[in-house]
Amino acid sequence: MSGAAYESVIGLEVHVQLATRTKLFCGCLNVYGADANTNVCSVCTGQPGALPVLNGFALELAVRAGLALGCAIASRTKFDRKNYFYPDLPKGYQISQLERPVNGEGSLRFVNEAGEERVVRIARAHLEEDAGKTMHPDGDRSSLVDLNRAGIPLLEIVSAPDLRTPQEAYRYLTELKRRLRYARVSECDMEKGSLRCDANVSIRPAGATELGTRTEIKNLNSFRNVERALAHEIERQTAVVEEGGSVVQETRTWREDEERTETLRSKEEAEDYRYFPDPDLPEFELEEERVDAIRAALPEMPDVKRARYVGSLGIPEATADVLTADRDAAEWFDACVAALPDGGDAKGVANAVTGVVLALANDQGVSIADLRLTPERLVEVVGLVDDGTISRQAARKVIAELDAGDEAPAEVVERLGLAQVSDEDALGATVDEVIAAQEKVVEDYRGGNENALNALVGGVMKATKGKANPQLARELLIRRLGGAGG
Numbered sequence: 001m002s003g004a005a006y007e008s009v010i011g012l013e014v015h016v017q018l019a020t021r022t023k024l025f026c027g028c029l030n031v032y033g034a035d036a037n038t039n040v041c042s043v044c045t046g047q048p049g050a051l052p053v054l055n056g057f058a059l060e061l062a063v064r065a066g067l068a069l070g071c072a073i074a075s076r077t078k079f080d081r082k083n084y085f086y087p088d089l090p091k092g093y094q095i096s097q098l099e100r101p102v103n104g105e106g107s108l109r110f111v112n113e114a115g116e117e118r119v120v121r122i123a124r125a126h127l128e129e130d131a132g133k134t135m136h137p138d139g140d141r142s143s144l145v146d147l148n149r150a151g152i153p154l155l156e157i158v159s160a161p162d163l164r165t166p167q168e169a170y171r172y173l174t175e176l177k178r179r180l181r182y183a184r185v186s187e188c189d190m191e192k193g194s195l196r197c198d199a200n201v202s203i204r205p206a207g208a209t210e211l212g213t214r215t216e217i218k219n220l221n222s223f224r225n226v227e228r229a230l231a232h233e234i235e236r237q238t239a240v241v242e243e244g245g246s247v248v249q250e251t252r253t254w255r256e257d258e259e260r261t262e263t264l265r266s267k268e269e270a271e272d273y274r275y276f277p278d279p280d281l282p283e284f285e286l287e288e289e290r291v292d293a294i295r296a297a298l299p300e301m302p303d304v305k306r307a308r309y310v311g312s313l314g315i316p317e318a319t320a321d322v323l324t325a326d327r328d329a330a331e332w333f334d335a336c337v338a339a340l341p342d343g344g345d346a347k348g349v350a351n352a353v354t355g356v357v358l359a360l361a362n363d364q365g366v367s368i369a370d371l372r373l374t375p376e377r378l379v380e381v382v383g384l385v386d387d388g389t390i391s392r393q394a395a396r397k398v399i400a401e402l403d404a405g406d407e408a409p410a411e412v413v414e415r416l417g418l419a420q421v422s423d424e425d426a427l428g429a430t431v432d433e434v435i436a437a438q439e440k441v442v443e444d445y446r447g448g449n450e451n452a453l454n455a456l457v458g459g460v461m462k463a464t465k466g467k468a469n470p471q472l473a474r475e476l477l478i479r480r481l482g483g484a485g486g
């Protein structure tokens with residue numbers, strides 16, 4: 001009865017690489033995929049006498065992230081040296097922040113898998129530099145070190161142990177990434193390593209307040225793997241406890257191929273990094289005016305947008321979710337709403353954006369912002385559907401044509417002859433033909449099968465090459481066939 005007897009306690013540590021042009025303390029480029037050791041200098045390779053100079057834009061991005069996560073921004077901040085030895089760390093220490101992180105406590109709000117609103121506290125989000133990369137080529141007795149990554153700015157975002165299920169962890173990460181991308185802080189691309197995640201997890205008797213012994217899981221390369229690794233680790237810990245054993249505090253690694261976690265290193269002794277203030281980087285003040293200016297430039301965050309779409313525009317939650325998943329899509333939709341006439345059909349526009357326009361952008365492999373189609377044109381097309389000029393089906397064709405050329409919607413409708421047949425006499429003849437041709441379906445409908453009517457409407461649409469007004473076709477069919485249940 002593990003499910004009910006125990007609850008799990010999860011905390012996540014997320015590292016994101018900040019989207020700066022250069023590294024955190026030197027002028028070397030912050031780019032992905034360059035030849036090994038081509039973006040290095042005396043500072044990021046730790047040569048004696050080389051002095052770090054803080055990248056002001058990295059600091060701005062860190063503050064931007066903090067504001068997007070509702071963090072308290074420090075009035076004074078400083079850097080500390082975290083000492084450890086590893087071949088990919090040439091200085092013998094990493095410049096990080098221990099005592100005065102840029103961002104203090106914050107919180108992230110999201111809806112969990114049970115549809116409940118959850119608020120997860122963020123303990124801190126501090127700046128630090130990335131380390132280099134060590135590689136161990138197969139069949140080679142030597143190891144190689146690439147220092148291109150050394151000194152790239154990272155923001156480490158530490159959550160409080162407020163997450164309770166692997167699914168919540170997945171949703172927390174999704175919302176975190178969404179916000180950081182809205183704030184244009186980082187690409188948050190796990191495949192390129194610009195977002196990395198470690199997970200801490202422990203179990204305890206359901207309802208207990210004390211924390212159990214936790215393990216840390218590393219090498220999680222996708223949000224799905226975070227979710228799966230946590231589920232497996234919770235299962236493993238539960239089995240250990242139920243067999244009378246106790247969980248050992250350690251670092252574990254996720255073996256995706258074998259679907260299990262395994263010990264990486266024991267963590268019985270706390271690591272001592274001998275932190276101390278970096279004498280090369282004095283403590284400094286973060287002026288309130290500067291923070292206010294960064295706050296003022298932030299876009300509306302996705303949760304606020306989503307609430308607005310659902311609350312004041314009457315858009316279904318699932319559609320609002322799709323619209324706000326990406327900032328470009330949401331802003332494109334906002335431009336549509338701005339172009340809508342009074343009392344316009346915001347819901348119809350939302351459906352067209354999520355159902356047609358996003359697919360169009362996807363097919364072309366571009367951002368919605370780069371389409372030739374404009375929000376104003378889309379609003380016109382939705383207007384044509386609403387006033388009965390064209391069908392929804394025809395609207396898809398019109399939208400695709402608009403993206404391929406410079407015509408006005410009405411011109412496309414005219415050129416392709418897509419105007420809907422809303423004339424009863426004209427449509428009546430087709431309806432009669434469909435009824436005559438589909439005896440079996442007609443019989444089903446008369447026998448009480450409501451779905452058969454949809455098949456008949458489909459027949460009329462097909463016969464008219466999508467030009468029939470489906471509402472009218474339906475009415476005519478019901479009238480001729482004696483109506484549902486009548």
Ligand SMILES: [Zn+2]
Pocket residue numbers: 023026027028039040041042043044045151
């Ligand atoms: Zn450098």
